Amino acid sequence: MNIGIIGSGNMGSGLGRIWAKKGHQVIFSYSRSKDKLENLARAVPNARAGTPAEAVASSEIILISVRWADIKDALKAAGPMEGKIVIDCTNPLKEDLSGLAIGHTTSAAEEIARMVPGARVVKAFNTVFAEVYHSNSRLYGSRRPTMFYCGDDSGAKSVVSKLISDVGFEPMDSGPLKSARYLEPLAMLMIQLGYAQGMGTNIAMSLIRR
């Protein structure tokens, strides 16, 4: 598939690299440094650098992986995304990282869906640290982390579920896009555990059943 990455920082570069290695065609865009973007694209097979608008034009799937503060600017640069599958892996962190800027009655995913009318938005990939995407494997011993995803378009969710498997996680359908109101606080719990509680960034959630 053709995947456009809007926001080629830690998260976007990590996920894009994994998908490119799996044979997907990746366009990296929206980085603070044009040199960094070019170097990233050169270092990854099946990848090139472009503008956000180019990333959207040549991709069926768009990953939004920008800082919450940059979301409006990034979506403006990207332009319309009608009919595209848009994966939102953002977390609407406060500038000082002390908590979520929005929540409970809305979520970043729902706000983004409003900003890109007609796009098929799926929330995913927001509950593990970027370091997990940059390591060689997603395996924890013999266990795979669970990746929770949600959205209102079942076809889009089915595609994203496969992209989650490509990354090496166990996909877990968590219902409508509104469930992002639970997945974004889950990311904050991970940030609390990883940083404040000193667990580090190589932690992940695994849903167990019996």
Place this chain on the structure above:
Amino acid sequence: MNIGIIGSGNMGSGLGRIWAKKGHQVIFSYSRSKDKLENLARAVPNARAGTPAEAVASSEIILISVRWADIKDALKAAGPMEGKIVIDCTNPLKEDLSGLAIGHTTSAAEEIARMVPGARVVKAFNTVFAEVYHSNSRLYGSRRPTMFYCGDDSGAKSVVSKLISDVGFEPMDSGPLKSARYLEPLAMLMIQLGYAQGMGTNIAMSLIRR
């Protein structure tokens, strides 16, 4: 230890029974049916039935396990809890279970802490289904679920951590009481997965690391 249970429904009866079996002295209180309360106490060793005020008077640890709609009535019946360790396992569900009634800028745990001045409130036990407490074991194959807990009193958290181990979970310190803003949405995610997504109630979270 002496543990007073305020709210002896599915959650309270399940947890109280486990602690009583572990040798703690348990007082069950606050049930819609007095007969049910007496029968429960008779069926559990080291347990008796009482009023909420009796449960508080004779216990160092109080479990609040009432429906969110009953919280004010239950705390009024219980009376002051200054200096007590208060475990909040509630989730502030909307009456129609469609979501959380409060969140983001507050949490059930923080609201309860305001209602019981001087109490040492710890949030815990809210992220698994009552069925897990009523089964014979907390083991999932060879794995134990992770139980996230949070609070502002480190001494109280240390006691609750031991009570979590008694139940058969891996205790996970999740920071200040404010982290209940993440643990209550996590419970909603479990409810979404268990009911709407059809995973059932025998699911649990396990934090994995490498």
